[in-house]
Amino acid sequence: MAELNEKKPARRKASTKAEQRAEMIEQILDAAEHLFSQHGLYGVTLKDVAKRISVHHTLINYYFDDKKALFDQVFARRAVVTSERRMRMLDAYEQASAGSPTVEGALRAFLDTDLDLYIEGGEGWRNYAALASQVANTPEWGAAMMDEHFDPVVLRLIGLLKQALPDCAEEDIFWGYHFVTGALMLTLARTGRIDKLSGGLCRSDDFAAVKQRMSTFMAAGFLAICRKGKPA
Structure with a gap:
């Protein structure tokens, strides 16, 4: 992750499962960070995070044990x-x-x-x-x-x-x-x-x-x- 520049180049299609996983985790973290910064830990659900990136909430559970684990990684x-x-x-x-x-x-x-x-x-x-x-x-x-x-x-x-x-x-x-x-x-x-x-x-x-x-x-x-x- 670049330390400063948030203007990331257009994402190329991930070619391996490891790349796909890393890209999805990054999208989840970005979405969760935005929501947590506005509403705090208790004001956000995993469904809110999933909705922001247009995936089913079970996918969030696949990568993170619970909301606090997601918050901690963010x-x-x-x-x-x-x-x-x-x-x-x-x-x-x-x-x-x-x-x-x-x-x-x-x-x-x-x-x-x-x-x-x-x-x-x-x-x-x-x-x-x-x-x-x-x-x-x-x-x-x-x-x-x-x-x-x-x-x-x-x-x-x-x-x-x-x-x-x-x-x-x-x-x-x-x-x-x-x-x-x-x-x-x-x-x-x-x-x-x-x-x-x-x-x-x-x-x-x-x-x-x-x-x-x-x-x-x-x-x-x-x-x-x-x-x-x-x-x-």
């Missing part, structure tokens, strides 16, 4: 892409910074790399963005999914932030990340609220505008809470 498909891209960028940034990372530099390696997927990746990646926001805000099972897929890259970011802020209390760095991820998830949800509040001046789907501002804004927050936490 989420994992792109989670591995964004997690690996950010890990590579954080590694590259640490090397380029020669042991002297900055807060904003670390955040840009983490945030901008992810936002680029939603800027350049087309409808599929934007559907995934909305889906990730739902998962992150579902305590019952969503937290475990986020832990499974994203803990290594988040802790990699935390390590860089500790290097950039050696005198900052560790709890302040974790709280800072908590605020960062909250803002990111609200952004990915694209609720449209900022559109209404700003009278159209800002758009919730303008990921480029978010990329331009978020890391700078969040870096200032980290620096502020770390200064405040120091003894007089």
Whole structure:
């Protein structure tokens, strides 16, 4: 699967059973991703997914044990892409910074790399963005999914932030990340609220505008809470 470009060439007819299977699974995942991003896990049935790609629902059951198994694979498909891209960028940034990372530099390696997927990746990646926001805000099972897929890259970011802020209390760095991820998830949800509040001046789907501002804004927050936490 291409990481960014969702404008796929016209499908050639699959020549083997393995190719036919892979193509069908990809169609199912695309359809399910679209529906889950709009209605969530509980608002979608396997029949809904089947209807979207004009197949009988028993075909979905052939490939996936149940709806949760389908949901998990939909989420994992792109989670591995964004997690690996950010890990590579954080590694590259640490090397380029020669042991002297900055807060904003670390955040840009983490945030901008992810936002680029939603800027350049087309409808599929934007559907995934909305889906990730739902998962992150579902305590019952969503937290475990986020832990499974994203803990290594988040802790990699935390390590860089500790290097950039050696005198900052560790709890302040974790709280800072908590605020960062909250803002990111609200952004990915694209609720449209900022559109209404700003009278159209800002758009919730303008990921480029978010990329331009978020890391700078969040870096200032980290620096502020770390200064405040120091003894007089």
